[in-house]
Amino acid sequence: MAYSWDNRVSFIVKFLYDIDNNGILDQHDFECMALKMTLIEGKGEFHGSRYQENLHIMLSLWEEITELADFNKDGIVTIEEFKKAVQRCCVGRSYRDFPQAMKMFIDSHFKLVDLNDDGVIAAEEYRYNCVTRIPVDNIDTLDEAYQNLLNDDDRRRGGLTLSRYQELYAQFLGNPDETCPAVHLFGPLHELC
Template sequence: MSLRHKHLFTFLNFWDANHDGILSWNSFQTLAENFAKLQRKGKLEKEVVDRWKAIFEKWWHELTAYADENKDTLVEFDEWLKFFEKLGKNTKTYQELPEFLKTYLHLFFLCCDYNKDALFCQKDYKKYLTTHNMDTTKAEEHFKYMLIEEDVANGNAMTSDRFKDLVYDFWVSTDPESKGKYICGPFDQSINELELKIKKRD
């Protein structure tokens, strides 16, 4: 299982709301409800849900326009891999990504900046891992691995741009020593799950 397979399956799980290894419009509707609850601290308010559904509907149309090669209104894992492979070839920074991914990165940073100081620190990273039921035993080691001099100068914390750079790296890099390889969490724990899902569909 390649590094990119591991990374992109880890990320797919964030959007795969029904956990079947395939992205669908139903997955995105569930995500809209989840973001609405997050915004309203657990409350499900129709007006807020509708706003998020409008955002996610636009994202869904953009994603399928880029990634749904067989036009079955689903994005399967092999299509997901090809989509990010093309991004890696056609872009050099996160600023060159499709608009929906740039918007997602902005929201992702806001959600991960738990203490709202406009920086992503080790405490934020551990909180993120805990929130997503990921292993935190190597959180300190993994976070330090991602730091560069600029982050150290910011008190061992990342700005929004640095965070987005690392997520972009996580999405497109083929380097096993990539600086962004842990930004979305310790990816090895989900590999057995990926293999089982692929085997089940085959």
């Protein structure tokens, strides 16, 4: 069940949004994400103007998530609340129909993965992104996941473009089919508790 919709959404919370690993989402996670993104983009250098842009994106995303998912208005979003919101806002929808701040996050995340900033996520960049987030003990596992993600056009281009990444991210969250190629977007997943 590692590629079930439920597990994929849990993965997004645990490995992309819950930066302080406390099992819930709050504003602090998104403030930390802004700094993390800024430092990764700058390869360790801090650029104040870029940080302000990232902070705006992350706080907008947090506001959007709380509006959509903080059902009891306690200032935190549980995994279950997040799943309900994603079910309502993303399942069966394309990228263009996603909430605006989520689209900004997806686009920003693409920039983080595209390390050489050439507009394409190649195998090496995919591998690097995966191992910074999940435990992997075999390069073949990563390469197989990457190949399962790609279509023929992706292979001809040498990887994933922003528009293809947007499409796959939307499917990762919005397509409950466990066999769709998008399930491999973040590497070989493990079943979460």
